[in-house]
Amino acid sequence: xxxxxxxxxxxxxxxxxxxxxxxxxxxxxxxxxxxxxxxxxxxxxxxxxxxxxxxxxxxxxxxxxxxxxxxxxxxxxxxxxxxxxxxxxxxxxxx
Numbered sequence: 001x002x003x004x005x006x007x008x009x010x011x012x013x014x015x016x017x018x019x020x021x022x023x024x025x026x027x028x029x030x031x032x033x034x035x036x037x038x039x040x041x042x043x044x045x046x047x048x049x050x051x052x053x054x055x056x057x058x059x060x061x062x063x064x065x066x067x068x069x070x071x072x073x074x075x076x077x078x079x080x081x082x083x084x085x086x087x088x089x090x091x092x093x094x095x
Contacts, residue, residue: 007046008065008067020036021035021045022043044080048061
């Protein structure tokens with residue numbers, strides 16, 4: 001099973017235990033950070049630990065990991081793009 005590292009706490013875990021973040025790039029708009037639960041968006045992705053909850057379904061990032069990643073600038077480093085985000089404002093991608 002593929003393993004990925006959480007951008008917040010640094011824990012290496014199976015992909016199924018993490019939530020993927022990606023950038024949307026729409027013409028005429030700045031890039032926006034979104035949750036890519038399906039894991040199908042193109043480009044680099046960053047991962048955060050999933051909050052405890054239902055095993056399968058709408059996973060949310062763990063608040064602690066999202067806050068750590070935002071404070072440390074880890075998402076921007078992982079995505080190799082300038083990104084500033086509020087952990088409470090993450091939205092799911094339309095894909």
